[in-house]
Amino acid sequence: MPLAENINSVKERIKQACIKSGRDLNDVNIIAVTKYVDVDQARQILDLGLEHIGENRVQQALPKYEALHTRGTWHFIGSLQTKKVKQIIGKFEYIHSLDRLSLAEEIDIRAKQENIKVKCFLQVNVSGEESKSGVEPDNLLGFVKDLSKFNSIQLVGLMTMAPLYEDKELTRPVFRRLKKLLDLINEKGILNYQIKGLSMGMSNDFEVAIEEGATYLRLGSVLWENQT
Numbered sequence: 268m269p270l271a272e273n274i275n276s277v278k279e280r281i282k283q284a285c286i287k288s289g290r291d292l293n294d295v296n297i298i299a300v301t302k303y304v305d306v307d308q309a310r311q312i313l314d315l316g317l318e319h320i321g322e323n324r325v326q327q328a329l330p331k332y333e334a335l336h337t338r339g340t341w342h343f344i345g346s347l348q349t350k351k352v353k354q355i356i357g358k359f360e361y362i363h364s365l366d367r368l369s370l371a372e373e374i375d376i377r378a379k380q381e382n383i384k385v386k387c388f389l390q391v392n393v394s395g396e397e398s399k400s401g402v403e404p405d406n407l408l409g410f411v412k413d414l415s416k417f418n419s420i421q422l423v424g425l426m427t428m429a430p431l432y433e434d435k436e437l438t439r440p441v442f443r444r445l446k447k448l449l450d451l452i453n454e455k456g457i458l459n460y461q462i463k464g465l466s467m468g469m470s471n472d473f474e475v476a477i478e479e480g481a482t483y484l485r486l487g488s489v490l491w492e493n494q495t
């Protein structure tokens with residue numbers, strides 16, 4: 268199946284999930300995760316009109332960024348080592364994996380040097396799986412408060428990864444909890460601005476994530492099925 272057909276079929280599924288849940292299609296963005304493919308295939312994604320590109324490893328991300336960076340919006344979605352921050356600042360407009368103060372400090376320092384603000388999602392370990400990174404829900408409000416002193420970090424929302432369940436319904440409480448946590452941060456006025464982003468939903472569970480309020484889906488394998 269050509270890539271264009273995969274994209275169309277994903278878009279149709281997104282549309283149906285929006286209709287089912289009364290969401291506005293314009294509020295749901297696709298981040299095409301290109302970690303499985305090479306520069307040429309990543310370029311095809313842009314040619315076919317997808318605008319957001321996501322990568323999870325600095326080493327694989329940089330060659331694609333160098334080749335294609337005049338186009339698209341670049342998202343760093345994987346866990347990030349503090350020492351690698353300098354390699355991506357000023358390149359990736361969004362970081363989805365902010366999960367600790369030491370990382371925030373480094374992002375803030377490097378962003379200041381570049382005289383930019385970096386848009387960050389806070390990664391939350393909602394499911395509590397040991398293998399997953401992210402702030403514990405119980406520590407989230409305190410963490411957000413601590414972050415407000417970093418002027419070069421613009422918090423745009425929360426991110427989570429649901430466990431890989433056979434039964435997609437089981438992911439729903441995870442996504443619902445993330446939305447509740449977002450609402451709580453806003454209600455408590457911990458930042459002096461509102462945050463609206465929910466980076467949640469992957470190939471296996473994106474429809475449920477949309478129904479629970481996702482604004483950025485991170486989609487890899489569903490786009491590349493039968494391509495590689």
Ligand SMILES: *Cc1c(COP(=O)(O)O)cnc(C)c1O
Nearest residue numbers: 300323344469470485486487488
């Ligand atoms: C790989 C990856 C994705 C995409 O996963 P698929 O199941 O292939 O859609 C999303 N988010 C993160 C952080 C990833 O590393």
